[in-house]
Amino acid sequence: MEEExxxxxxxxxxxxxVKTKMPKEETLFDIAELFKVxxxxxxxxxxxxxxxxxxxxxxxxxxxxxxxxxxxHQLRVLKQAKLVKYRKxxxxxxxxxxxxxxxxxFNMALEHIQEM
Amino acid sequence: MEEExxxxxxxxxxxxxVKTKMPKEETLFDIAELFKVxxxxxxxxxxxxxxxxxxxxxxxxxxxxxxxxxxxHQLRVLKQAKLVKYRKxxxxxxxxxxxxxxxxxFNMALEHIQEM
DNA sequence: CTTATATATGAATAATTGTTCATATATTCA
DNA sequence: TGAATATATGAACAATTATTCATATATAAG
Numbered sequence: 001m002e003e004e005x006x007x008x009x010x011x012x013x014x015x016x017x018v019k020t021k022m023p024k025e026e027t028l029f030d031i032a033e034l035f036k037v038x039x040x041x042x043x044x045x046x047x048x049x050x051x052x053x054x055x056x057x058x059x060x061x062x063x064x065x066x067x068x069x070x071x072x073h074q075l076r077v078l079k080q081a082k083l084v085k086y087r088k089x090x091x092x093x094x095x096x097x098x099x100x101x102x103x104x105x106f107n108m109a110l111e112h113i114q115e116m
Numbered sequence: 117m118e119e120e121x122x123x124x125x126x127x128x129x130x131x132x133x134v135k136t137k138m139p140k141e142e143t144l145f146d147i148a149e150l151f152k153v154x155x156x157x158x159x160x161x162x163x164x165x166x167x168x169x170x171x172x173x174x175x176x177x178x179x180x181x182x183x184x185x186x187x188x189h190q191l192r193v194l195k196q197a198k199l200v201k202y203r204k205x206x207x208x209x210x211x212x213x214x215x216x217x218x219x220x221x222f223n224m225a226l227e228h229i230q231e232m
Numbered sequence: 233c234t235t236a237t238a239t240a241t242g243a244a245t246a247a248t249t250g251t252t253c254a255t256a257t258a259t260t261c262a
Numbered sequence: 263t264g265a266a267t268a269t270a271t272g273a274a275c276a277a278t279t280a281t282t283c284a285t286a287t288a289t290a291a292g
Contacts, residue, residue: 007208007238008178011171015179018168022179023226028160030229031222036155040250041148048144052134055127057269062124063131063138070251072270077250091259091268092123101228106147108224110139112217113146123268156280173239186281188240207238207289 037081038105042066043074046095050084051103054096153197154221158182159190162211166200167219170212 008015023031037043045064049055055063061071075095078084085098097103124131139147153159161180165171171179177187191211194200201214213219 007172007174011175014169014171015175018165018171018179021168022161022164027226027229028164029157031225032155032157032160034225034229035151035160036249039148039152039155041145042250044144044148044151045138048138049134052137053130055130055134056123058123058267059127059131063134067252068269069253069271072268073250076270088258088269093269099228099231101224101231105221105224105228108217108221109147109150110143112215112221113143113150115215115217158280174237183282184239185241185283188238189280192240204239204288209239 034081037077037083038109040074042070043078044106046071046074046078047083047097047102047106050095050097051106054087054094056092056094060095150197153193153199154225156190158186159194160222162187162190162194163199163213163218163222166211166213167222170203170210172208172210176211 038047042064045066046060049060049063057071057075058068060066060075061068064071075084075086078095079086082098083102084095086093086095088094154163158180161182162176165176165179173187173191174184176182176191177184180187191200191202194211195202198214199218200211202209202211204210
């Protein structure tokens with residue numbers, strides 16, 4: 001009589017195949033960290049501002065109706081994730097998107113939610 | 117003598133222009149919520165498993181080295197975000213990605229982090 | 233009907249994180 | 263130099279969230 005096998009034993013071949021294609025732990029961590037940065041409404045608002053043109057901190061604050069402090073904190077997060085860059089002009093700091101990837105990722109998400 | 121203007125007053129035209137192109141508050145919220153779902157290593161591991169083929173809960177757990185409970189909780193989050201779907205076969209539940217968008221968004225992020 | 237397996241879920245806990253407030257730094261101008 | 267403006271930042275607090283543990287539900291097999 002055949003012995004009942006546990007699910008994980010039955011599908012062992014699938015597990016092995018998937019295991020070889022799985023990205024490295026570190027890569028997955030970095031990807032999750034990147035998405036975490038995108039996963040905040042305030043930061044998404046900031047990013048949207050910067051689609052149009054570079055912009056200074058207090059204009060962003062005014063535009064998205066947030067305090068200067070909150071915006072500054074969130075710009076630091078975006079900067080650490082290398083999603084934005086900045087240039088100083090006197091006492092004003094202008095932020096802009098570091099590359100086009102940000103907009104592509106954003107639009108892909110927009111597409112996804114609009115299809116549901 | 118010209119009076120010193122505040123930054124927000126000087127750039128008022130930019131603010132107006134950006135304001136008209138800004139997505140709705142609700143849309144931005146939904147996008148951030150979607151990215152929040154992507155912003156967790158465990159969920160990213162689960163998603164990677166499903167790139168290959170549909171897979172049952174306990175195989176996913178085995179593969180990513182997590183408890184059945186943790187995987188089940190996270191699958192619920194993915195399900196609520198409509199990123200995965202499932203089918204039951206006896207007592208086994210097979211999960212799979214609901215559409216190709218998930219993989220596209222994932223790969224875009226992968227590209228981004230690899231370029232830095 | 234009883235046991236074993238697969239999955240789901242509620243509660244509790246620990247950790248992470250976004251905002252606010254106060255304040256520091258830097259720059260410009262009078 | 264002193265006042266005003268723009269930005270950055272540390273600390274505190276509140277809110278969110280991922281995991282664990284215990285247990286519930288469902289199905290299959292004997």
